[in-house]
Amino acid sequence: xxxxxxxxxxxxxxxxxxxxxxxxxxxxxxxxxxxxxxxxxxxxxxxxxxxxxxxxxxxxxxxxxxxxxxxxxxxxxxxxxxxxxxxxxxxxxxxxxxxxxxxxxxxxxxxxxxxxxxxxxxxxxxxxxxxxxxxxxxxxx
Ligand code: TYD
Numbered sequence: 001x002x003x004x005x006x007x008x009x010x011x012x013x014x015x016x017x018x019x020x021x022x023x024x025x026x027x028x029x030x031x032x033x034x035x036x037x038x039x040x041x042x043x044x045x046x047x048x049x050x051x052x053x054x055x056x057x058x059x060x061x062x063x064x065x066x067x068x069x070x071x072x073x074x075x076x077x078x079x080x081x082x083x084x085x086x087x088x089x090x091x092x093x094x095x096x097x098x099x100x101x102x103x104x105x106x107x108x109x110x111x112x113x114x115x116x117x118x119x120x121x122x123x124x125x126x127x128x129x130x131x132x133x134x135x136x137x138x139x140x141x
Pocket of ligand 1: 037039041049050051052
């Protein structure tokens with residue numbers, strides 16, 4: 001399976017009607033894990049890069065519920081970029097995948113659903129260390 005196939009783009013059903021849109025995300029149904037944690041990122045300037053880590057234990061789904069941003073996703077060999085620009089779409093990020101979020105629009109609200117409670121120790125924040133753990137040689141990112 002390629003990295004892009006593993007990091008599925010999720011399209012959520014719209015339960016809206018004439019009163020407006022409604023998107024429901026239930027853990028284990030619309031997304032492939034039970035949700036233990038929710039956080040959101042907003043008021044990040046366009047030139048800011050966030051993320052810059054991989055997680056040993058956590059899986060995530062990223063959704064721009066307002067505005068837009070981009071996510072660069074890599075396993076050290078394959079890389080692709082997802083533009084998040086619709087509240088009805090998300091991207092699934094499995095364990096041990098490196099991600100950077102950037103190009104935030106001024107109205108961007110990036111919602112993140114996570115499969116774990118926060119534990120800073122399961123974050124790998126050094127890219128060379130990540131490559132080493134993945135069995136790859138250190139190289140320029
Ligand atoms: P960080 O992981 O750097 O955010 P991002 O990946 O979006 O750039 O987190 C910023 C700070 O917030 C850091 O001190 C850890 C803390 N934090 C928590 O306490 N709990 C959480 O669930 C998250 C995501 C971060």
